[in-house]
Structure formats: C-alpha cells, structure tokens
Amino acid sequence: MVDPTSDHHEDIDEEDAPNCAVCETAIANEVTHRVITWIDGDAVETAHFCDEDCRSSWNGA
Known part of the structure; x- marks a missing residue:
C-alpha cells in the first residue's frame, strides 16, 4: 500500500x-x-478520489 500522505502523482x-x-x-x-x-x-x-468532482459527490459510505 502507498503512504496516503505521499505525492501520489509521482511515479506510482x-x-x-x-x-x-x-x-x-x-x-x-x-x-x-x-x-x-x-x-x-x-x-x-x-x-x-481521482478529482474534486468525485470528492464532492462522495456520500461518505
């Protein structure tokens, strides 16, 4: 698993x-x-979340 505090956009x-x-x-x-x-x-x-739209539409489940 990748550290959730790392820079995920770099070489994953x-x-x-x-x-x-x-x-x-x-x-x-x-x-x-x-x-x-x-x-x-x-x-x-x-x-x-892949972007802010998905983040905004998340229902918290």
Missing part, C-alpha cells in the same frame, strides 16, 4: 495506486488526486 504504478472511492478508477500519477482521512474508533480511515 497503476497496480500500486489507490482506487477512487466513487468511480473506482486507479489514481496513478494524477495531480488531481484528493484524499480524506478520519478516525473511526481506533482506526485511521482514508478515502481517495
């Missing part, structure tokens, strides 16, 4: 890249990549 292979939480597209080497991080109980959760 598609098989190692996270998928968009909305459209499921692999997010490899995209400067439009967005990440939301939150705490759920004792765990840190993250959701990745």
Whole structure:
C-alpha cells in the first residue's frame, strides 16, 4: 500500500495506486488526486478520489 500522505502523482504504478472511492478508477500519477482521512474508533480511515468532482459527490459510505 502507498503512504496516503505521499505525492501520489509521482511515479506510482497503476497496480500500486489507490482506487477512487466513487468511480473506482486507479489514481496513478494524477495531480488531481484528493484524499480524506478520519478516525473511526481506533482506526485511521482514508478515502481517495481521482478529482474534486468525485470528492464532492462522495456520500461518505
């Protein structure tokens, strides 16, 4: 897994890249990549988005 705080748009292979939480597209080497991080109980959760449109349309599920 790729560190969610790293620069995902730099030299990431598609098989190692996270998928968009909305459209499921692999997010490899995209400067439009967005990440939301939150705490759920004792765990840190993250959701990745390929762009601001997907980020805005996410329902938080």
